[in-house]
Amino acid sequence: ELEAILKLEKNNEWAMSQLTTIYRKEQDWKRAGQTFEKYVKMTGRDDMHKLSLFKIQEGRMLTQNKQFSDARQIYEEALAINENLAVAYYFIGNSYSEESEVEYQKSLKTDTLHAGGDEPDYMARAKELLSKAIPMWMRYAELKPESAWMVIHLLKDGLFALDRYPEIEEILKQILKLDEDNIEVIASLSEIYSHRGENVDALELI
Numbered sequence: 001e002l003e004a005i006l007k008l009e010k011n012n013e014w015a016m017s018q019l020t021t022i023y024r025k026e027q028d029w030k031r032a033g034q035t036f037e038k039y040v041k042m043t044g045r046d047d048m049h050k051l052s053l054f055k056i057q058e059g060r061m062l063t064q065n066k067q068f069s070d071a072r073q074i075y076e077e078a079l080a081i082n083e084n085l086a087v088a089y090y091f092i093g094n095s096y097s098e099e100s101e102v103e104y105q106k107s108l109k110t111d112t113l114h115a116g117g118d119e120p121d122y123m124a125r126a127k128e129l130l131s132k133a134i135p136m137w138m139r140y141a142e143l144k145p146e147s148a149w150m151v152i153h154l155l156k157d158g159l160f161a162l163d164r165y166p167e168i169e170e171i172l173k174q175i176l177k178l179d180e181d182n183i184e185v186i187a188s189l190s191e192i193y194s195h196r197g198e199n200v201d202a203l204e205l206i
Contacts, residue, residue: 011042028165052081052088059091068099086143090150093136097158100129130158138171145179152188167191 002022005015016039023032033054040047057080060086061073072095078088092104107122137151137158159165172189175182186205 011191013039013043016042027057029054029061033058042188048081050087052078052085055081055125056085056087056091059088059095063091063095063098066099066102068095071095084143086140086147089136089140089143093133093151093154094141098131098134098156100126100133103129127162131162134158134162134164138174141171141175142178145175145182147186148175148179148182149184152184156188 002015002019005012009015016035020032020035020039023029023035031120033051036047036054036107037051040051055074059071059074059078062068062074071091075088075092075095078085082088090141103122103126107126110120110122134155137154141148141155155171156165156168159168169189169192172185172192175185176189179185190202190205191203193199
């Protein structure tokens with residue numbers, strides 16, 4: 001019925017708004033975003049932040065469906081709308097990480113079935129993808145240091161898998177420069193010192 005209204009009166013703001021709501025409830029984020037974009041242009045409202053969040057939801061659905069490249073393209077579109085949208089970097093990093101896990105699982109199956117030959121190097125691909133996730137999560141932490149706890153464990157695990165674990169100390173120090181009272185970062189950094197046997201430094205930091 002709403003679509004019928006818009007065929008008769010394409011600039012009907014109420015119908016456009018209601019249609020956006022329906023698409024959102026159906027989790028049809030692509031149509032929700034497209035309809036909301038038309039609504040924003042029609043009304044002249046400055047609501048581009050909300051539009052960028054529709055893009056984020058669309059990207060998340062694509063990631064769930066393992067359409068990783070398409071998802072990252074949508075996240076980039078969200079950043080084009082709002083360049084300081086930190087959550088976009090978080091989800092770009094996650095998409096690389098999840099795609100890396102897919103390639104890693106392929107490598108396990110390949111190792112089981114084949115003892116050599118010209119099989120694709122899934123492990124190399126997995127590491128390449130995971131390495132691309134690291135700067136995305138770092139960028140998220142830079143933009144939202146108070147929420148760095150969302151990516152610290154991801155950075156730790158990712159760098160460890162890439163044999164780059166020593167880098168985590170410098171990353172944590174960089175976050176502390178932006179948010180010196182970040183308890184999660186302080187705890188993680190002191191844990192590193194403790195593991196190295198530098199207990200005095202760990203206690204001083206705490």
